[in-house]
Amino acid sequence: xxxxxxxxxxxxxxxxxxxxxxxxxxxxxxxxxxxxxxxxxxxxxxxxxxxxxxxxxxxxxxxxxxxxxxxxxxxxxxxxxxxxxxxxxxxxxxxxxxxxxxxxxxxxxxxxxxxxxxxxxxxxxxxxxxxxxxxxxxxxxxxxxxxxxxxxxxxxxxxxxxxxxxxxxxxxxxxxxxxxxxxxxxxxxxx
Numbered sequence: 423x424x425x426x427x428x429x430x431x432x433x434x435x436x437x438x439x440x441x442x443x444x445x446x447x448x449x450x451x452x453x454x455x456x457x458x459x460x461x462x463x464x465x466x467x468x469x470x471x472x473x474x475x476x477x478x479x480x481x482x483x484x485x486x487x488x489x490x491x492x493x494x495x496x497x498x499x500x501x502x503x504x505x506x507x508x509x510x511x512x513x514x515x516x517x518x519x520x521x522x523x524x525x526x527x528x529x530x531x532x533x534x535x536x537x538x539x540x541x542x543x544x545x546x547x548x549x550x551x552x553x554x555x556x557x558x559x560x561x562x563x564x565x566x567x568x569x570x571x572x573x574x575x576x577x578x579x580x581x582x583x584x585x586x587x588x589x590x591x592x593x594x595x596x597x598x599x600x601x602x603x604x605x606x607x608x609x610x611x612x613x
């Protein structure tokens with residue numbers, strides 16, 4: 423006889439103690455959804471017309487920036503367009519100390535991560551500085567991958583510590599897009 427994983431057995435009890443809530447507004451949820459109806463309606467698919475390299479929306483083929491100076495990566499893609507209540511949920515997760523949002527957000531991104539990493543030998547997340555990790559208390563990239571795995575995504579091994587972020591520089595979210603594009607080649611080191 424095959425036994426159910428412990429989490430599946432305990433989930434009804436956990437849902438009774440701490441019922442699932444919308445990742446954006448904390449509205450009580452009836453099932454395994456990540457967002458309530460109104461918040462879920464703000465999710466948008468990424469623009470199908472986008473740069474084939476960096477994913478910047480609105481470009482057929484390569485965008486002018488990638489033609490002029492191709493990035494060091496081979497392809498970037500997004501599960502959803504940035505904005506709406508997805509942006510609210512991600513900010514709550516990253517900056518609001520809402521670690522419990524890792525599982526539902528990981529579930530939301532699971533199929534996209536699985537498709538994107540299908541041919542990859544390993545995964546590497548963008549690291550926090552040690553000071554940033556102490557402030558936040560968790561590494562959001564690692565926790566999203568763990569959430570996606572718990573949701574059943576077949577992902578390659580996660581190489582923890584492959585990249586380092588020396589020093590405690592400004593968070594990328596606080597920088598302009600042009601400053602963000604200049605940052606990665608100086609902000610991270612391969613171990």
